[in-house]
Amino acid sequence: MPLHADLHRHLGGAIAPRIFWRFLQRNNHPLMQRFPEYELFEKYIVAPRASLTEFLELHTMVERVQRIDNLEYFITKLVRGAYIFEGILYLELRYTPYYRTDERLSQQDRINQMREVVRIITSCSKQSAYPLILKQILCMHSRLPYEVNRATLDLAASESEGVCGIDLAGPDPLYKNNMDDLVSLFSLAREIGLKTTCHLYETRDGIYPELLPYLNRIGHGIQIAMHYPELLKQVADRDQCLEICPTSYLKTGTLEDLSALRTVFDRCRETGVDIAICTDNPGLHNVRLPFEFENLLTQDVIDFEQLQMCHAASYRHAFGWPYSEPPDSLLTSLDLLSKKHTAEDRG
Numbered sequence: 001m002p003l004h005a006d007l008h009r010h011l012g013g014a015i016a017p018r019i020f021w022r023f024l025q026r027n028n029h030p031l032m033q034r035f036p037e038y039e040l041f042e043k044y045i046v047a048p049r050a051s052l053t054e055f056l057e058l059h060t061m062v063e064r065v066q067r068i069d070n071l072e073y074f075i076t077k078l079v080r081g082a083y084i085f086e087g088i089l090y091l092e093l094r095y096t097p098y099y100r101t102d103e104r105l106s107q108q109d110r111i112n113q114m115r116e117v118v119r120i121i122t123s124c125s126k127q128s129a130y131p132l133i134l135k136q137i138l139c140m141h142s143r144l145p146y147e148v149n150r151a152t153l154d155l156a157a158s159e160s161e162g163v164c165g166i167d168l169a170g171p172d173p174l175y176k177n178n179m180d181d182l183v184s185l186f187s188l189a190r191e192i193g194l195k196t197t198c199h200l201y202e203t204r205d206g207i208y209p210e211l212l213p214y215l216n217r218i219g220h221g222i223q224i225a226m227h228y229p230e231l232l233k234q235v236a237d238r239d240q241c242l243e244i245c246p247t248s249y250l251k252t253g254t255l256e257d258l259s260a261l262r263t264v265f266d267r268c269r270e271t272g273v274d275i276a277i278c279t280d281n282p283g284l285h286n287v288r289l290p291f292e293f294e295n296l297l298t299q300d301v302i303d304f305e306q307l308q309m310c311h312a313a314s315y316r317h318a319f320g321w322p323y324s325e326p327p328d329s330l331l332t333s334l335d336l337l338s339k340k341h342t343a344e345d346r347g
């Protein structure tokens, strides 16, 4: 039975490498000249990068392939895989809609086309055979001008059936160039009742305390617990949840091994800061959500109680989960199972 919720997953990093490569092959895509063999492609995709900025070049490559006319193919595969192979019941999928539009159009025409992108994803994410609940988070982007980011925010507010919130993505050193604009965008989002998250305190370059007060959740935020623990009380007081994506930090060169996260989980437990365990890019990393949990447990980064706390936190802090409680927990299922056995023993 599917149980998991993933609150931080990028469309550009969600597709399993083999499925993505097969798409290139079937469509005789120009990238096939660079990656004629699958093994070459996988090696290139999963290799760790030296920095977040370098890692994001992979997203750019995928975005150039996943465009408005083939989104249905990728979304249907993604929903099916997440439901069947990861046991995911609730998924928040994020992407920058502008980068899925036709790049031959003018900026204004691309802005106009963003709504169609959102609606395609809303419509093809609903599959009766795989009843996963998918909600979209629209990403503003540090490389895009104010007008596009403002249009992204307005679009999120007006497409509430499929969209549950907004985010800011892209290389974090660039945030400082437009900080006033970014603060005003997040402030506006909160004023009009949009849920907000932001890639923040992910790397040593992403330290922008001026954005923190405007967020419902913090995309990553590991640097807060590691290097600015004095901020944790404010984070707890604002009931902000950290979205922690363990494998991601190894792939972006942010951490050398997962043991560094022990401090993050322990300090957050001590100060009452909730954590949701997420994947970021399960396709590009080739690590799915159940293995993120398992890796943290087997490498002794978290204990089972922390795992259960994180599981509950992901439903509690979800922007678009339509119920007040998480689905039946693993313990409830085991409880039912033991009752069934007892009844059978008696019979």
Ligand SMILES: [Zn+2]
Residues within 6 Å of the ligand: 008, 010, 199, 219, 280
């Ligand atoms: Zn991310």
